[in-house]
């Protein structure tokens with residue numbers, strides 16, 4: 001194995017792509033200064049998740065190595081059983097992810113107000129949870145209209 005390949009493999013292990021099969025253990029990568037990321041972590045924990053917190057200095061490198069499409073980027077990036085969870089995805093959608101072996105991950109792009117961890121009083125924006133298939137196509141897996 002070349003030195004580069006070895007480093008990539010080590011990076012994947014450190015990033016939590018290779019992890020135990022506990023369905024509710026999630027690795028979360030975030031920037032040290034990200035406040036809403038911490039709020040999302042609290043949301044996960046109050047919904048039964050065990051969060052392994054990783055403070056990162058370069059989130060864009062992490063996102064790239066986990067296969068998060070650039071257009072779907074948000075703040076933090078979670079990894080659960082080898083799938084990415086990008087942004088403020090509701091805990092219930094992460095629980096459903098185990099039944100979708102065709103997906104590489106799910107994302108809530110940007111940081112919509114009113115999504116878990118993005119609570120700003122009365123401000124609510126509609127948002128969608130997008131699934132990214134292993135083939136690279138995208139689909140809507142859940143819709144969160146304002147009225148919900």
Ligand SMILES: [Cu+2]
Nearest residue numbers: 036037075111
């Ligand atoms: Cu955020």
